[in-house]
Amino acid sequence: EAAVTQSPRNKxxxxxxxxxxxxxQTNSHNYMYWYRQDTGHGLRLIHYSxxxxxxxxxxxxxxxxxxxxxxxxxxxxxxxxxxxxxxxxFCASSDAWGGSYEQYFGPGTRLTVL
Amino acid sequence: xxxxxxxEGQVTVSESKSLIINCTYSTTSIAYPNLFWYVRYPGExxxxxxxxxxxxxxxxxxxxxxxxxxxxTSFHLQKASVQESDSAxxxxxLGAASSGxxxxxxxxxxxxxxxx
Numbered sequence: 378e379a380a381v382t383q384s385p386r387n388k389x390x391x392x393x394x395x396x397x398x399x400x401x402q403t404n405s406h407n408y409m410y411w412y413r414q415d416t417g418h419g420l421r422l423i424h425y426s427x428x429x430x431x432x433x434x435x436x437x438x439x440x441x442x443x444x445x446x447x448x449x450x451x452x453x454x455x456x457x458x459x460x461x462x463x464x465x466x467f468c469a470s471s472d473a474w475g476g477s478y479e480q481y482f483g484p485g486t487r488l489t490v491l
Numbered sequence: 492x493x494x495x496x497x498x499e500g501q502v503t504v505s506e507s508k509s510l511i512i513n514c515t516y517s518t519t520s521i522a523y524p525n526l527f528w529y530v531r532y533p534g535e536x537x538x539x540x541x542x543x544x545x546x547x548x549x550x551x552x553x554x555x556x557x558x559x560x561x562x563x564t565s566f567h568l569q570k571a572s573v574q575e576s577d578s579a580x581x582x583x584x585l586g587a588a589s590s591g592x593x594x595x596x597x598x599x600x601x602x603x604x605x606x607x
Contacts, residue, residue: 381536419495419582419597420537436594467536480595482529482536 380404383468383483390458391491398453398486400468408471409451410480411435411443413464420467426451458490493518493587497598504573505606512568512601514557514583525586526559526566527595532579540568540581575605 381402390396402409408427412420422435424443432443440462442454455462465487469480494517504510518524528540528550541550546561557568566583583598 414600417500417599419584419599420595421597422594469537479539479542480537482531482538484534484536 381468381470381481381483383466383486385486386484387487387489389489389491392459394455394458394490396455396458396488398455398466398468398488400451400453400483401449402451402468402470402481403449404470404472404481405448406470406472406481407448408473409445410469410471411441411451411453412467412469413437413462414467414485415464423453455488458488460490462488463490464488493520493524493585493594493596495583495585495596495598497583497601499601500599501602501604503604503606506575507572510568510570510573510577510603512581512583512603514566514568514598516564516566516583516585518585518587520587523561526557527584527586528555528557528566528568529582529584529597530579531582531600537582573603573605575607578603578605 384399410425411423414420421437423441425433426445445451467485468483471478471480496515525544527542529537530540531537541552543550543559546559549558555570580600580602582600584595
C-alpha cells in the first residue's frame with residue numbers, strides 16, 4: 378500500500394524564519410507534489426517533480442522553493458516565511474502523470490507563521 | 492480556467508440517514524475531465540474514495556456513489572445510510588490539462604459530521 382510520510386506534523390515559526398517541510402514516499406512513485414490548503418479553498422499545487430533533481434512549478438509557487446533529492450524525498454523550503462504562508466501543507470505522490478492516476482497523500486503539516 | 496465548487500462547507504447528518512454532498516465543475520481545458528472524490532479522515536492524508544472517467548457512468552465505493560453528469564456538470568456524492576465512521580472531510584476533484592500538463596483541481600471540501 379502507498380505510504381507517504383511528512384515531517385514535522387506541526388510547525389510554528391516567526392515572520393522571516395526559515396522552514397523546511399519534508400516528505401518521503403516508499404512506493405517508488407515517479408511523481409511527487411506539494412499542495413497547500415486554506416479554509417475556503419481547495420488544495421492548491423505549489424510545486425511538483427517527476428524525478429530526482431527535477432522541479433516543476435505549480436499554481437501558487439511564490440515564496441516557495443522545493444527540491445527532490447532522491448526518488449523518495451521531496452522538500453519544501455520557505456526561506457523568508459510570512460504570515461500568508463500559514464496553512465496546511467500536503468505532500469502526495471503518484472506513479473504517473475495523468476488525469477486518471479490516483480495520488481497518494483501524506484497526513485499533512487500544519488504551519489503557523491507568527 | 493478549470494474549477495470545482497462544493498457549496499456546503501459543513502454537513503451534519505444523523506446516523507442511518509441519507510447523505511448528498513454537492514459538487515459542480517467547470518472546465519475550459521478539456522471536454523471530458525476525469526472526476527474524483529477524495530476523503531480525509533481525522534489525522535490522516537487524503538485517500539481516493541472513487542473516480543469516474545466516463546461521462547454518464549457511476550462510481551461506487553464503501554456504500555458511496557457518484558454519477559458523472561455532463562449535462563449539469565455535476566458529480567454529487569450520495570450514500571443511502573451513513574455511519575458515524577463516515578465523519579470526515581470530502582473533496583471533489585477533476586483531472587484536467589493545464590498549460591500542457593495534467594493537474595488535479597480540488598473543491599474546498601465538505602466536512603461531514605455524523606451524529607449517533
